[in-house]
Amino acid sequence: AQSVTQLGSHVSVSEGALVLLRCNYSSSVPPYLFWYVQYPNQGLQLLLKYTSAATLVKGINGFEAEFKKSETSFHLTKPSAHMSDAAEYFCAVSAYGGSQGNLIFGKGTKLSVKP
Amino acid sequence: GAGVSQTPSNKVTEKGKYVELRCDPISGHTALYWYRQSLGQGPEFLIYFQGTGAADDSGLPNDRFFAVRPEGSVSTLKIQRTERGDSAVYLCASSLTGQGGTDTQYFGPGTRLTVL
Numbered sequence: 001a002q003s004v005t006q007l008g009s010h011v012s013v014s015e016g017a018l019v020l021l022r023c024n025y026s027s028s029v030p031p032y033l034f035w036y037v038q039y040p041n042q043g044l045q046l047l048l049k050y051t052s053a054a055t056l057v058k059g060i061n062g063f064e065a066e067f068k069k070s071e072t073s074f075h076l077t078k079p080s081a082h083m084s085d086a087a088e089y090f091c092a093v094s095a096y097g098g099s100q101g102n103l104i105f106g107k108g109t110k111l112s113v114k115p
Numbered sequence: 116g117a118g119v120s121q122t123p124s125n126k127v128t129e130k131g132k133y134v135e136l137r138c139d140p141i142s143g144h145t146a147l148y149w150y151r152q153s154l155g156q157g158p159e160f161l162i163y164f165q166g167t168g169a170a171d172d173s174g175l176p177n178d179r180f181f182a183v184r185p186e187g188s189v190s191t192l193k194i195q196r197t198e199r200g201d202s203a204v205y206l207c208a209s210s211l212t213g214q215g216g217t218d219t220q221y222f223g224p225g226t227r228l229t230v231l
Contacts, residue, residue, distance in 0.1 A: 009155075036222075043119070043206065043222035044158070090157050101171060101213065102148055103220065105157030 006106035023091030032094040119223035138207030146213030
């Protein structure tokens with residue numbers, strides 16, 4: 001069965017600092033992996049996704065994530081945090097691998113950015 | 116173009132009442148998903164429609180929950196005999212085909228359900 005674990009329910013960084021949000025997955029099939037962002041009172045927005053092509057995936061707003069099969073990880077990074085990055089971030093894995101179907105989400109990591 | 120819309124945005128009801136939550140997907144999207152997000156948790160899958168039919172309803176917690184999509188567009192999630200534990204944000208998402216790596220789920224803003 002597929003599952004996702006996000007390490008750290010809350011991460012705080014200073015503006016301009018590196019952002020690193022951790023996600024580890026478990027999957028019995030080659031996974032499709034996703035990062036979504038949720039701003040207050042808004043719906044989930046896709047940041048990026050891994051679908052077995054390039055292992056380094058670039059997304060919107062300067063975010064990127066690297067798929068590491070040996071570590072079963074898909075950590076999200078951004079070189080320099082902006083105040084506007086403050087939001088909650090969710091890692092997800094497709095329930096059935098290549099055929100998307102439903103997604104299985106982690107519990108989320110709330111990112112705070114200090115001026 | 117218009118995204119996924121959900122109505123109402125907030126719903127307060129009393130324990131034991133019946134509620135309906137509506138989702139309008141992006142036009143032309145054949146796949147539609149319902150998720151439930153409890154406080155402090157990630158979204159949890161409820162049901163997935165491919166066209167008019169429920170392709171996977173394994174996430175529905177019990178028989179008080181039911182969803183329909185009669186014309187393959189708008190969907191309604193129905194909850195009977197609501198319980199306080201049903202309080203959550205109910206999210207709807209749609210995608211073009213529901214298949215393959217190029218398909219992306221687009222989420223609506225959610226309906227916040229509060230059962231008193």
